[in-house]
Amino acid sequence: xxxxxxxxxxxxxxxxxxxxxxxxxxxxxxxxxxxxxxxxxxxxxxxxxxxxxxxxxxxxxxxxxxxxxxxxxxxxxxxxxxxxxxxxxxxxxxxxxxxxxxxxxxxxxxxxxxxxxxxxxxxxxxxxxxxxxxxxxxxxxxxxxxxxxxxxxxxxxxxxxxxxxxxxxxxxxxxxxxx
Amino acid sequence: xxxxxxxxxxxxxxxxxxxxxxxxxxxxxxxxxxxxxxxxxxxxxxxxxxxxxxxxxxxxxxxxxxxxxxxxxxxxxxxxxxxxxxxxxxxxxxxxxxxxxxxxxxxxxxxxxxxxxxxxxxxxxxxxxxxxxxxxxxxxxxxxxxxxxxxxxxxxxxxxxxxxxxxxxxxxxxxxxxx
Numbered sequence: 001x002x003x004x005x006x007x008x009x010x011x012x013x014x015x016x017x018x019x020x021x022x023x024x025x026x027x028x029x030x031x032x033x034x035x036x037x038x039x040x041x042x043x044x045x046x047x048x049x050x051x052x053x054x055x056x057x058x059x060x061x062x063x064x065x066x067x068x069x070x071x072x073x074x075x076x077x078x079x080x081x082x083x084x085x086x087x088x089x090x091x092x093x094x095x096x097x098x099x100x101x102x103x104x105x106x107x108x109x110x111x112x113x114x115x116x117x118x119x120x121x122x123x124x125x126x127x128x129x130x131x132x133x134x135x136x137x138x139x140x141x142x143x144x145x146x147x148x149x150x151x152x153x154x155x156x157x158x159x160x161x162x163x164x165x166x167x168x169x170x171x172x173x174x175x176x177x178x179x
Numbered sequence: 180x181x182x183x184x185x186x187x188x189x190x191x192x193x194x195x196x197x198x199x200x201x202x203x204x205x206x207x208x209x210x211x212x213x214x215x216x217x218x219x220x221x222x223x224x225x226x227x228x229x230x231x232x233x234x235x236x237x238x239x240x241x242x243x244x245x246x247x248x249x250x251x252x253x254x255x256x257x258x259x260x261x262x263x264x265x266x267x268x269x270x271x272x273x274x275x276x277x278x279x280x281x282x283x284x285x286x287x288x289x290x291x292x293x294x295x296x297x298x299x300x301x302x303x304x305x306x307x308x309x310x311x312x313x314x315x316x317x318x319x320x321x322x323x324x325x326x327x328x329x330x331x332x333x334x335x336x337x338x339x340x341x342x343x344x345x346x347x348x349x350x351x352x353x354x355x356x357x358x
Contacts, residue, residue, distance in 0.1 A: 069288075073322075077285035082259075104285050106256040109248075112283065112291050112327070136355060143252075145357055148291070150327065153349035164353040170332035173352015174343040176315060178324055 031087065031130065037121075042089045044098070044127070046134065050084050056097045063119050081114075082107060083138050085131055098122045101131050103139060103147075111139045113149040132162050148173075210266065210309065216300075221268045223277070223306070225313065229263050235276045242298050257281065261290060262317050264310055266297075277301045280310050282318060282326075290318045292328040311341050327352075 028045040035044050054071045062068070078084055082105035088095045099118040105111035113135055118128045139147050150173050151159050156166065167173075207224040214223050233250045241247070257263055261284035267274045277298040284290035292314055297307045318326050329352050330338050335345065346352075 073287045076287040077289075080261075080284065080286040102285075104283050104289065104291070105259065106281075106283050106293070107259040108252045108255040110256075110283065110291070110293055112289075114285070114289055140357065147355040148329065149353050150350050151353050153351070156351055156353075159353050162355070163358065164355045166351040166353045168354050171329050171352070171354070172332070172335055172345040173350070174328050174330050174335075174338050174345045175347050175350070176326040176341070176343045178319065179342065 028088070035089070035125075037089070040091075042091055044087055044089050045095075046130075047086045047088065048084060048138070049086070050078050050081070052078060052084065052086060052100075053097070054078075057100060060097050060100060060119060061115075061117055064117055066117070077115075078102065080104070082111060082142075083135060085134050085138070087118075087127055087131060099127050099131050101135055103135055105139065105142070105144060107142060108144060110146045110148065111144045113147065116149070116155075128158065129162060132159070136162075150175075207267070214268070214304075216268070219270075221270055223266055223268050224274075225309075226265045226267065227263060227317070228265070229257050229260070231257060231263065231265060231279075232276070233257075236279060239276050239279060239298055240294075240296055243296055245296070256294075259283070260293075261286060261321075262314060264313050264317070266301075266306055266310060278306050278310050280314055282314055284318065284321070284323060286321060287323060289325045289327065290323045292326065295328075295334075307337065308341060311338070315341075329354075 028047045028049075030043060031046040032044040034041040054074050057074065058068060058071065081102040084102040085100070086097055087099035088097045090096075097119075099122060101113055101116040103111045103113045113132070116128070116131065118131070136147060147164075149159065149164065151164070151166070160166070207226045207228075209222060210225040211223040213220040233253050236253065237247060237250065260281040263281040264279070265276055266278035267276045269275075278296065278301065280292055280295040282290045282292045292311070295307070295310065297310070315326060326343075328338065328343065330343070330345070339345070
C-alpha cells in the first residue's frame with residue numbers, strides 16, 4: 001500500500017476536510033492510490049452510492065462461495081439498507097467491485113452490519129478494516145450508538161480487533177429460521 | 180385466559196380469514212377477550228399501527244427499568260422500523276399500552292427484533308409469546324427468512340422455546356459501542 005489517501009476527492013485531488021461527511025455520496029472517493037495488485041499499481045475507490053450493479057455484486061459474493069440470491073431480493077435489501085459501502089478499483093477506464101458491506105438500521109439507536117465481503121485476491125490487505133471502520137464512521141455520523149453484526153467463527157478475531165465485543169454481559173445473538 | 184380470539188376484527192367481531200394479512204394495520208384487533216386481570220375481565224388488543232403514544236411507550240419501558248431515551252430518537256426509530264407490534268387493553272373507554280416490540284429489516288432477507296417489553300403485571304401470561312410469534316408471522320409474510328435478536332441471559336430460554344437458536348454454527352452476535 002504505497003500511498004494512503006483516505007477521503008481524497010477524486011476530481012480535485014484535494015483532501016476532504018471537516019465537511020467530508022457532506023460530500024456527494026453518489027461520487028466515488030479515491031481511497032488508496034497506487035495499491036499494489038499483481039505487480040501493477042491500481043487506484044481503489046470508496047462509494048456509498050446505492051446504485052450498485054447487482055450482477056457484479058453477486059459475482060463478488062460468488063468469489064467467497066456464498067449461495068446465489070435472487071437479484072430482485074438483493075435490490076430490495078439494498079434499497080432498504082441504511083448504508084451501503086462499496087470498494088472498487090479502476091483499470092483501463094473500467095470499474096471492478098472488490099468489497100462490499102451494508103447495514104440496516106432504525107436510523108437512530110441501532111444498526112446491524114450484513115453482507116461483508118472482500119474479494120479473495122484483496123483479502124489480508126486492510127480493505128476489510130477500512131470497510132468496517134467506514135461503516136462505523138457513517139453510522140456514528142447518524143448518532144447511532146449500538147452497532148451490531150453476526151460474525152462467523154473465522155472472522156471473530158477480525159471484528160474483535162476493530163472493537164467489536166461478543167456476548168457483552170451475556171447478551172446472545174439469536175436466530176430464527178423457517179422450519 | 181378465558182377466550183382466545185387471535186385476529187378477530189374489533190368492529191365486526193368476525194374472525195379474520197386467510198386475508199388476515201390484508202387487514203387495516205391502523206385498526207386494533209381484538210386479541211384476547213375476558214383476560215383475567217386484578218379480578219376483572221379485560222379485552223386485550225393487538226395493533227401494528229406506528230402511530231404510538233411515545234410518552235406511553237416510555238412509561239411502559241420505565242416499568243421494566245429501562246434507561247429513558249430522548250422521545251425524538253424514539254420517534255425516528257419507530258418511523259424507520261419495519262414493524263411495530265403493540266398490545267394494549269381497554270377499560271372504561273381508555274387504552275393502556277402493556278407490551279411492545281419492533282423490528283428493523285432490509286425488507287426481504289433479514290430482520291432484527293428490538294425493544295421487546297411486557298409490563299411486569301402482564302408477564303408470565305403468554306403475552307410475550309404472542310408478541311414474538313406475531314412478529315415472526317408478519318416478517319414471514321414479507322418473505323424474510325432470517326429473524327435475529329439479541330437476548331439478555333434471563334430471556335434466553337424464553338426465546339429458545341419460541342424456536343430461536345443462539346450462536347448457530349458458532350456465529351456470534353457482536354456489538355460495537357462508542358469509546
